[in-house]
Ligand code: RUQ
């Protein structure tokens with residue numbers, strides 16, 4: 054039997070293995086976990102979109118192998134690709150090259166993913182970015198006005214209209230109020246998912262945390278801790294009750310249309326004030342102390358809030374919200390179950406079979422429970438909603454299951470994103486990796502099948518069957534970035550960027566260098582500039598071969614970026630002391646890759 058056939062033969066032949074090496078490779082099959090093994094050359098079943106926490110990036114993983122396939126730089130500077138240094142990425146980031154990506158959610162059509170966009174928040178500078186899935190690159194970054202700590206985000210599910218963004222931090226509305234925290238407010242923002250414009254904002258008292266939407270485009274939700282409005286920790290956790298906020302989208306849109314709005318600071322975005330006790334714009338549903346996650350189940354019926362400082366999950370029946378807005382029932386009557394799950398519940402996901410899975414931070418555990426049984430128990434019936442518990446390692450934050458946030462939840466895989474890994478991997482010093490654990494949820498019991506080390510610090514993820522995600526092999530050169538290059542080329546009479554090399558002196562101190570390249574040559578063997586010049590290189594990779602990237606390094610000038618086949622990027626730097634500086638291609642592209650280079654000649658100014 055050859056090695057590959059042997060691998061495929063699986064567990065029955067595993068006993069015949071005699072060398073240490075081979076038994077190692079077989080470890081997963083031996084313990085019955087062959088479902089996660091993706092053999093060389095085989096492809097994963099799911100794409101996973103992982104936020105990167107304060108690395109600022111997004112990562113694409115293959116599930117179930119848990120192999121990291123690529124990183125998408127978003128709110129970070131990446132020397133590998135040049136993101137954060139190239140002209141266009143720099144412009145989009147507006148000088149802020151760090152970020153904190155917590156939540157990544159994909160665009161929807163009819164309650165399921167449509168493969169167009171991924172949206173991701175930056176908690177650190179209050180921004181929202183959009184990744185175009187066709188190119189797996191960021192095509193837009195916006196700043197949310199008057200918002201600090203943009204945390205929970207969620208798109209509408211019928212057809213991505215708005216992407217809602219919660220400001221976690223309360224801030225003064227005017228400078229005079231800086232010293233009066235009781236007057237601070239927080240904004241729930243509606244961003245148009247297509248144009249990425251902030252359409253309106255709703256002002257509330259108290260913090261907002263996680264965000265969700267229903268399946269009918271009627272409501273968006275925000276969990277609210279610190280409804281006390283405190284500025285210090287003790288104040289923030291003083292009361293035993295906080296809220297789930299349900300925003301009434303039609304009422305808010307009507308107020309915007311009727312100009313019942315205000316504006317804050319320099320921003321022109323209409324703000325609807327929802328701070329009044331019985332506001333028609335927001336329903337405040339009382340739930341226990343300092344809730345964290347809110348997740349809507351795949352049927353669209355229930356919004357489930359995880360208690361964080363309460364050991365419970367509160368199940369809100371979305372159907373009842375209309376009655377509560379109309380004053381026919383009390384807001385609290387929307388809560389139809391409140392099962393005790395365990396200590397430190399943070400997030401909940403679903404298998405599409407009526408079960409919920411809640412992460413318990415303090416217990417380091419994922420608990421599976423049944424939603425209808427929890428409702429029966431709340432009505433006084435003697436049923437236990439808890440089905441199974443799986444210990445995880447350790448201190449789990451988010452958990453998510455394959456397609457859990459769509460009507461097509463398929464109940465195959467669950468991820469526990471554990472904040473601490475402690476002893477689960479080889480010791481690599483004081484900074485440990487996180488541990489993203491893969492759990493098989495296809496059966497009644499949870500089955501832990503894989504430990505996946507991750508670098509600082511993914512928060513959340515979504516998993517999508519691979520046929521729903523179809524990136525291109527080459528860029529289609531669409532969007533503002535390419536309009537910019539075309540504008541320059543026209544201005545400088547370069548014609549097609551792919552054809553001609555040209556050095557254009559734009560001013561006394563500004564030079565543009567148009568440089569097409571194709572393995573193993575740059576179209577310019579050398580170019581000349583003056584010391585102190587601002588040099589802008591517009592590099593176009595004219596290779597039409599899949600995966601054949603080039604790039605540009607200019608020695609001693611802090612220039613390093615790459616350009617995919619058929620793509621263009623530009624980079625601006627200042628020419629230093631007079632001399633000869635070799636520029637070269639950093640991406641191994643050809644047998645003559647090392648020869649793919651030339652000289653930048655910097656002349657002294659006289
Ligand atoms: S949060 S660990 Cu920033 Cu999503 Cu809950």
Ligand code: CUA
Pocket residue numbers: 572573602603604638639640641642643646647649
């Ligand atoms: Cu082009 Cu190496």
